[in-house]
Amino acid sequence: MATITPDETDTAAETDEQVLDEERDAFVDKFPTEARLTRWTFLVAFVALGIGGLFGLIQALHRTGAFRGFVSSADYYTILTGHGVLLVLVFTTFFISGFFNWAITRSLDRGSVDPRVEYGGFAMLLVGTVLAAVAILGGLFDSVPLSADVLFTFYPPLQAHPAFYIGAALIVVGSWVVGLGWFRRFWAWRKNNADERIPLQAFMVLTTMVMWYVATIGVAIEVVVFLIPWSLGLIQTVDPILARTLFWFFGHPVVYFWLLPAYLAWYTIMPKLAGGRLFSDPLARIVFVLFVLLSTPVGFHHQYVDPGIPEGFKFVAMTNTMFLLLPSLLTAFTVVASLEHAGRQQGGSGRLGWLKTLPWGKPAFSGMALAGLMFAAGGFSGMINAGMNINYLVHNTLWVPGHFHLTVGTAFALTAMAASYWLVPQITGKRLQLRGVAAIQPYMWFLGMTLMSNAMHRAGLIGVPRRTAEPQYEAFNYAQTVGGYGEMRIQIALGGTLLFVALVMFLAVMFATILAGKGGNLRVNSEFPEPLSGADDAPKVLDNLRLWAVFALLLVALAYGFPIYSMIQSGALDPSIPAVPVSLAGWLPI
Amino acid sequence: MEIHRYEKAWFVAGMVLIVGFIATIAYGAVGPGIAMVDDSGGTVGADPIANGNWNSTDAFREPGVYRTGENSFDVYIVAQRFAFNPGTGEPVRLPTGSEVTFYVASADVMHGFNIAGTNVNVMVAPGQVSEMTARFDEAGTYGIVCHEYCGAGHHDMAGTLEVVPQSEYDYEAANSEQREQLRTLQGGDR
Numbered sequence: 001m002a003t004i005t006p007d008e009t010d011t012a013a014e015t016d017e018q019v020l021d022e023e024r025d026a027f028v029d030k031f032p033t034e035a036r037l038t039r040w041t042f043l044v045a046f047v048a049l050g051i052g053g054l055f056g057l058i059q060a061l062h063r064t065g066a067f068r069g070f071v072s073s074a075d076y077y078t079i080l081t082g083h084g085v086l087l088v089l090v091f092t093t094f095f096i097s098g099f100f101n102w103a104i105t106r107s108l109d110r111g112s113v114d115p116r117v118e119y120g121g122f123a124m125l126l127v128g129t130v131l132a133a134v135a136i137l138g139g140l141f142d143s144v145p146l147s148a149d150v151l152f153t154f155y156p157p158l159q160a161h162p163a164f165y166i167g168a169a170l171i172v173v174g175s176w177v178v179g180l181g182w183f184r185r186f187w188a189w190r191k192n193n194a195d196e197r198i199p200l201q202a203f204m205v206l207t208t209m210v211m212w213y214v215a216t217i218g219v220a221i222e223v224v225v226f227l228i229p230w231s232l233g234l235i236q237t238v239d240p241i242l243a244r245t246l247f248w249f250f251g252h253p254v255v256y257f258w259l260l261p262a263y264l265a266w267y268t269i270m271p272k273l274a275g276g277r278l279f280s281d282p283l284a285r286i287v288f289v290l291f292v293l294l295s296t297p298v299g300f301h302h303q304y305v306d307p308g309i310p311e312g313f314k315f316v317a318m319t320n321t322m323f324l325l326l327p328s329l330l331t332a333f334t335v336v337a338s339l340e341h342a343g344r345q346q347g348g349s350g351r352l353g354w355l356k357t358l359p360w361g362k363p364a365f366s367g368m369a370l371a372g373l374m375f376a377a378g379g380f381s382g383m384i385n386a387g388m389n390i391n392y393l394v395h396n397t398l399w400v401p402g403h404f405h406l407t408v409g410t411a412f413a414l415t416a417m418a419a420s421y422w423l424v425p426q427i428t429g430k431r432l433q434l435r436g437v438a439a440i441q442p443y444m445w446f447l448g449m450t451l452m453s454n455a456m457h458r459a460g461l462i463g464v465p466r467r468t469a470e471p472q473y474e475a476f477n478y479a480q481t482v483g484g485y486g487e488m489r490i491q492i493a494l495g496g497t498l499l500f501v502a503l504v505m506f507l508a509v510m511f512a513t514i515l516a517g518k519g520g521n522l523r524v525n526s527e528f529p530e531p532l533s534g535a536d537d538a539p540k541v542l543d544n545l546r547l548w549a550v551f552a553l554l555l556v557a558l559a560y561g562f563p564i565y566s567m568i569q570s571g572a573l574d575p576s577i578p579a580v581p582v583s584l585a586g587w588l589p590i
Numbered sequence: 591m592e593i594h595r596y597e598k599a600w601f602v603a604g605m606v607l608i609v610g611f612i613a614t615i616a617y618g619a620v621g622p623g624i625a626m627v628d629d630s631g632g633t634v635g636a637d638p639i640a641n642g643n644w645n646s647t648d649a650f651r652e653p654g655v656y657r658t659g660e661n662s663f664d665v666y667i668v669a670q671r672f673a674f675n676p677g678t679g680e681p682v683r684l685p686t687g688s689e690v691t692f693y694v695a696s697a698d699v700m701h702g703f704n705i706a707g708t709n710v711n712v713m714v715a716p717g718q719v720s721e722m723t724a725r726f727d728e729a730g731t732y733g734i735v736c737h738e739y740c741g742a743g744h745h746d747m748a749g750t751l752e753v754v755p756q757s758e759y760d761y762e763a764a765n766s767e768q769r770e771q772l773r774t775l776q777g778g779d780r
Contacts, residue, residue, distance in 0.1 A: 077742060077744070149741075157698070157699050157700075158699050158741065241715050283593075306715065307718035307720040308718040314628075315619075318612070323608055333597060387611065389626075396737035463733065468737075469745045473735070476706070571633070575717050582742075
């Protein structure tokens, strides 16, 4: 078992300041090229988070009617598109690229085979982001002939400027290229370590990427084969249901592309921060393999109320979706067991007394733990969404964004922020600044999200729609409930404001750290304790990535082959439905 | 591979939960008969809906309320940026306790058709007819909301459904257009 160097606590004596630079054991010193790539991806991620979060604040105030002075209600949808794209496409993809780049480097203990691959992927991500962002923000200015007010889901026949689709495609392809760099590292490592188990973090990165390659087939076909040629005028028409089907082929597994990096943090980093170790390495591997297999053949559960899709396909997707609960339920067990072990190691006792000994003052720990707690709540509202019949009540209501602000908006985003408090010092060689601000920031986020999300869920139940600038109508009132819609609006506006404050606090800590001088010993390091039950206990077949990729593709073929074939049979390739460009439409009530 | 006994128990409990969820949904379909929106509405060309050439298609009729039986109705609605016809300009009127089948088609982009706070909730896609059957037992004014973003005026796209007691429902004189349709129906059209 490796010797463990525990992370210093926040209250550690300041004597380590005196340790000389040469004695530092920082990731940045060992892998400078890889650390630089991670720094760049994090920088873009944080800028996207800041702008996307500001857009979120504008929306929370606008749609609740608290303040509508930022934009007109017509431009609300530009802000909404920017919020979605910047947060769930740009922030996530950049952060994950940097985070996984750290994880696989540390885990395989080797740098890139050829850094031009990873940096090339990063350049594609960046160009794609600029193209998409320019197309979206052009919608705010009448003088700019660009617009992409098509939201993050870009359903045709609403048509954005081609730059939007090309940018989105480059972001996806860029992530493929960065992933290729990681696989090349793995193959090189395998040559020298033929019989070794894949180190756990590398296993998690690689399985997540296998899932991602399978999942992005759908959106790649949608954008490259249909939407780009269509927006350039090369083809005249796109079938809306076929496009939606291809989008949701990708649109559900993409949430696991966000979630699995959080799981990586919860499984490998959080137990160490808590002063313990992972409970079970084999279970972690099984969980990630289950996600490879089950993440993709479920997309029809976003289309339960779509016309043009037979009920049987929806039922199959519902069944798959329910089984997708299993790996998350197993994760809940393993992560909580690891934390309980840590708590008891620190002297905690009793049924729940071990909770008190966990390091709640460390933002890296508290952020991940609170994110996990909110993910449990988000998981339960997700079960409702997956319920084919009860979904009638919540589909496209405010319940749905209420749900995913707990998942991607907290399970992922708060975990990413928490991981940054711990990782940014290691990739910059600088100590974390504004530690007091950092210590309360996760609690601020938790409070803001509690207010906003519970009110969004409840508002959804009385039929308040999502994705609208003014969800109040002259002709009718929503059903009366406890507290009424007015109380929910106040909570949403207040919660959104607190979330923005928490975001500013996070960014202040990050930029203060990035701008701080180097020097001194870091209080954190990337060494991990061995799990209680190690990799040797896991069946070897779990490490057979090729096998799982083939099974995943087979399941996708089963779930999607016949539905897409039957759509094409009924004319989906020649639907003769005219495009409706958003840039020309303007506000023309008919 | 060794699995802790609590872990095994948790796994079994998780599987019971999952199978239980699937069973409730299967029961909902077979027992109370909660039907899913599917492809039963059929497909329709863009032109009849956008240009009102109702006679050119068998998949859709002129928008309005059609009485199809003692207490059953078909309601044909066109969703077009940024209004429901009928629904927005004039409310859809129905008597309590009636069985209603909605047929909703889009004249332009993706829309949503949700009667706020109820189970009537369906996507409306160009090229498709969304079919959904419901029953309204309580009288009152219900909101019809477009819940899928459809353009810059999306938030104005809403309408109302008025459900009135059967004794107050004017089967004959709802509105002239509707009366016309009812006459046609009595003539044996459907």
